[in-house]
Every structure is written in C-alpha cells, then in structure tokens.
Amino acid sequence: MGGNSSTCADPLQGQGKSDGENALTEKSGSSRWRRGGKSGSVHHRPLTKDQFSGIAKIQIVSAHMGFKDRWLVCVSLGEQTFRTATSVNTDKPEWKSERSVVLEHNGPRIVRISVFETNRTSKNTLVGYCEFDLSDIFTSDKEHINEVHDLYDPNYTSKTVGKITLSYSAESREETEMHFARRLLAIVDYDDSGELSFKEFRALIKAFGNSLSDAQLNELFNHADVDKDGKVNADELAALLVKSDVGTFRVKACPVCGEKLGSADLLNDMIHMSLCFDEGTGKQIMTGGFLTEKQAAHGWMFKLSEWASFQSYDVGRANAGHILVFDRKSKRLVEEWIDNKIVLAMRSLYQSKLGLALIDIGTKNMLQSISEKQGIRMSTAESKEDIPAFIEYFKDRIIVDEIKEPMEYFQTFNQFFIRELKPGVRSIAYEDNALVAVSAADSRLMAFSSPDDATRFWIKGRKFSVKGLLTENTYQDFEGGPMVIFRLAPQDYHRFHSPVTGRILRVDDVPGMLYTVNPIAVTSKYCNVFTENKRAICLIQTEEFGKVAFVAIGATMVGTITWSKKEGDHVKKGEEMGYFSFGGSTVICVFQKGRIDLDEDLLANSKRSLETLVFMGMTIGVVSGHTYEAMEHRKRPTITDSVAGQDNEDAKGFQITDSINVRLGHLGFEDESKEAQ
Secondary structure: OOOOOOOOOOOOOEEEEEOOOOOOEEEOOOOOEEEEEOOEEEOOOOOOOOOEEEEEEEEEEEEEEEEEEEEEEEEOOOEEEEEEOOOOOOOOOOOEEEEEEEEEEOOOOOOEEEEEEOOOOOOOEEEEEEEEEOOHHHOOOOEEEEEEEEEEEEEEEEEEEEEEEEEEEEEEHHHHHHHHHHHHHHHHHHOOOOEEEEEEEHHHHOOOOOOHHHHHHHHHHHHOOOOOOEEEEEEHHHHHHHHHOOOOOOOEEEOOOEEEEEOOHHHHHHHHHHHHHHHHOOOOOOOOEEHHHHHOOHHHHHHHHHHHHOOOOOOOOOOEEEEEEEEOOOOEEEEOOOOOOOOOOOHHHOOHHHHHHHHHHHHHHHHHHHHHHHHHHHHOOHHHHHHHHHHHOOOOOOOHHOOOOOOOHOHEEEEEEEEOOOOOOOOOOOOOOEEEEEOOOOOOEEEOOOHHHHHHHOOOOOOOHHHHOOOOOOOEEOOOOOOOOOOOOOOOOOEEEEOOOEEEEEEEEOOEEEOOOOHHHHHOOOOHHHHHEOOOEEEEEEOOOOEEEEEEEOOOOOOOOOOOOOOOEEEEEOEEEEEEEEOOOOEEEOOOOOOOEOOOOHHHHHHHOOOOEEOOOOEEEEEEEOOOHHHHOOOOOHHHHOOOHOOOOOOOOOEOOOOOOOOOOOOOOOOOHHHHH
C-alpha cells in the first residue's frame, strides 16, 4: 500500500489526549521507528499514474457489544493503522469516525477492524474483529453504507462477540482527479458560478506559485477552455491538471496542513491535498501514524511504562522492544510484544561481553537445566491448567477452531503445544507440482540468496557459517547457496513439514546449547545461536532442487526434536516431518547454489531485516529457470507484494514523519502575501 498522506489538525484533540498520541517518526535513511507528534502522518511513496488506483474512505459508525465498557476501534490496511477516540462507558458505543486512505494498484485491500475494551493501567484488550475486502467496491455496484458486520472472537472464528456498523466507499483515479478539480475551483470561484472566469483562473494559477506572463496565461486559459465559452468548468480544469506537468502548476505548501509540497509531481501533490481536504471537513477523523494495531491500542499507563524503559519500534535491531513482522497474507505489519523484563534479561545475557562471559562460566548449563526441568513440568497433568491462560495471552494468534482435537483432549500442556491442525486448514501451494517449494512451518520467515546476505542483514554471530551450521560432513554441497530461516514463536503450530518432494538421505543429530532464537539473540554479534544450539540435520534428495538441507534447531525450553520420518522415507512437500516440544524453535532450509529462485517479496522484506509472517504451505520459491505463470497462470509474488512495495522505492525505510498538526488559516500558496497586497 502506498500509505496515506499527512495527517492534518486532529479533530479529536481535547477529547481525550491519552487516546492515540504516540505517532512514529523515522530518522532519515534508517529503518528505525521512534515516537513523534500527536497525530502522526504517513507519507505515501511517490506514485505514478499507473500505480495510483484511487482513494477509499472508511467510516466506523457504531457497535453493539456484549457488555459495557469504554471502547475504541483500530483500523488497519497494509502498513497503515488508525484509531478512533474512546467511547463513553456503554455497550452500544458510537464513533462516527472516518479516514481516507490511498489505494495502490496491487496494494493491500483487506481491511481489519479491531474493537478493544480500554484499561487505564494495563494493555487494552482485544475483544473482537472483522475483515472486509475493499476490492468489492470496484467489482460490484453495491453501496456499502451502514453495513452491519459480525465481530468475531480472536480465538474462535465460529464465535461472535458483537456487531459493528461501518461504511466504506472509494473513488477511482479519474474520480479523484475530478473531485480535486472541483475543490480547487471552489477556492477561487468568487461568484459561486461553478466555473472560472479568466480573472479567477489567473488567481488560481498564481496561487500555485507560477509567474506566467499575461500572454502565457491567455494561452493556458484558451487551452483549458475546450468548449470556447469563455469559462473553465470542473471537467476542463481536471483535464488540464491531469495533462499538465509540474512546471505548469507548482504548489509550495498544502492549503490545509501547511506541509511543503512540490518535491514529487502534481499527481502526488493532488493525493496529499485530497486527503487533507477530507480531514478539513470538521468531521471526526481517526488518529493515524501508527504502524501496528497493538501500538495504536496501547493505554496511556502502558505507553508511559514503555517510554520509561526506552523501548522502540525497530526492524532488524538487536535492541528492539517490539518485534515487527510483515503479514504476507494481509500485507499488514504485525507486532510481537515482548514483556519488558524478558527483553532486559535477554539483552543483558546475549548482547554484552559480560553476558557472554556469564554464558561461558556456567549460564549454558543453567539454561540447559531450566529447559529440561520446564520440559518435564509441561508433560505433567498439572500443566494442563496453563492452557487457557496461554490461549488468552496469545489472543488472535491461536485460532482454536483450527485445532484438530477438542480442548478436552489435551491432558498436558505439551500435548497442546504439539497439537495437530484439522485437514485442509493449511493449503499446499501447487500441491502436485514439485517444481515449487513451500513454507516448512507457520513462522516468521527470512530468505536470503546467499549466506553473505544472511550475515549482512540478519545473522550477526561472528562465527556463523554454512560449515558451522551443517557440520564438516555436509556443508560442501551447500556453500554459497540460498537460505530460508523459519522462526517459530511459542504461540505457533509447532509441527514442521517438508518444503520439497524427495527422499530422506539421512538425519544427523548435533548436540548443543538451548539459546533463545529470538531476534535479540540472532542479531547479536556476541552470540552464535544457529551454530551452537542443539539441532538435527536432515538431508533430502530431490529431482528438482538437488539436495536440500533441512535443519531443525532447538531453543530455550525446547529440549526435544521429534521426527515423524526416518532415513529412506519418501516425503511429499507439505507432508509432516516432525515437531518441537514446548518453547520457541527454528527451521533452516539451505538449498544448493543455482537450484532455486526465492520469491522476491520474501527477499525484499529480508533485505530490510524484516521477518515475513507465513503459513505452512505458502510458496517460498521455484526451481531456477521456471515461473509460476508458466505452470498455472498464477502471478508469482514480487517485490510489490513486500513491505518495500508499499513504501518508497526498494528499501529506503518507512517515510513516517511528524504531523504539523496545525491549521495555518490561509491557502498556503507561494507568494500569497504579494497577491494580497
């Protein structure tokens, strides 16, 4: 998604400043996010005419909930997240809050609406959500006004917790251009005739900062006046704006928010001003500038505790307090929140020489002992009591309806942890075509064309190498080959599956430690997680990809790697290979050099040190020299499907800036003071 334009004055100011004040700003040339202004603004990347699809407007009207509370709503589309003000204490909250967003060709279309009950001294609680596809606007004639949608329980897609009323509409690129022309015309249409005389036309052109001679103005006016009636109407003005280049119309500042313009072209200035015009209507406008739903929904006391502990929203940074991942399915940024105490402990242990020394003198044995004891406890009958709290903590990430067995089936926590899914819940892409490799697990994925890229963008352990990962007897066949890393978090489905079709040559167990596989450790130069952790290396021989190394790596609290397959077995892609017992864990697939072309969207995200949230069975690549289109006429994921495709060019970082958050009280055009004189 291209992002939305700058947020202007916040109509919600004074109606509860604690609601959504933390926008984010980005340091130029960096992938780092930090807090910024009250309202926040997200600049869309410069778009071409072919990339710009139009502008959508989403309005949250009201809801009917199952109990009384103070409610707020978060709206997420791609990398953009907005939020309403907080309602009064009621079970029938009303907001009538809206937001306009830019639609980009091949950009995100799935809008997620999340309803939170608010808590003053802790995290706000997600109660229900719904999703809808903006593509429906363009594929049907149906008007989406005051539609009532069911709100689903985050853990049960079959259970509803309330209803929400919303409206949404969109105007195409051509309609946006016409709407913008009418708004400009109204600014200088002094006699309210709906048309511009030469005098009014001249005032508009000069307001844009152009110094044209009378002869040039006459020529331009005659060019615009297609029907030669001595007036320029909205249709004629729109046609002139679309055909003109930046040299004809030059806008120096947005007439609503005062932000400087003119650095791109008239199309992008038009997009910016159109969004600002929408926000200047005096209606309730949702607060923007948030990256994720969780960030937008944080309560004020919780945000204060974050500020006090100097936590930040970082991508690929070892000191990140919040892990951001890109959801491949919805094209949204999703946040993994880590408890402050755990973050501080991991930083102390994995990101300092002192922590490294502690590991060397005895912490290794302590971690091993803790993992073994916790593994034993999680296999006791008492551990069953932990299951409900675990599901609640990871609300929205564990979908109970997908689990094969009923909850009563699980007599220990470990039984639940290694749960199976219902057949068909995870579809296998190109299931009968062995030329396509698929994701091995529900996970956060990093993909690299070579080990050098992996160490440049992600793995910072000083001793990491393919040789260290695969051992002396195996590594020669894989030097310089592509690598895919699947990180499983505790809430994930913990069975791993074959990414390819072939025969298992052998499985080698490599003893080692049980360090965490959290990015805090993986991106630390002091820790060598993947080459020192306990792991099992499975070699798969395939006809299409040659040899594939499949490495299952244990982590903190994961003492057991169990294989469902053995040496000599034939495996089909998507078929279960084994599972991890309690904890976090990782699978790494290493391919031989020149045998696979990894999907561009995965590579683009990984070059930003940004993990991609994937499901087991999604595509990760195709045999070199082949394409998806040639096989089944499907579009292969490209860079436009990555977070880079929603932002400025390839990998420059999110352009997130402070909002000016004031109305200047004038048009903001260049030389306005001279015109007044």
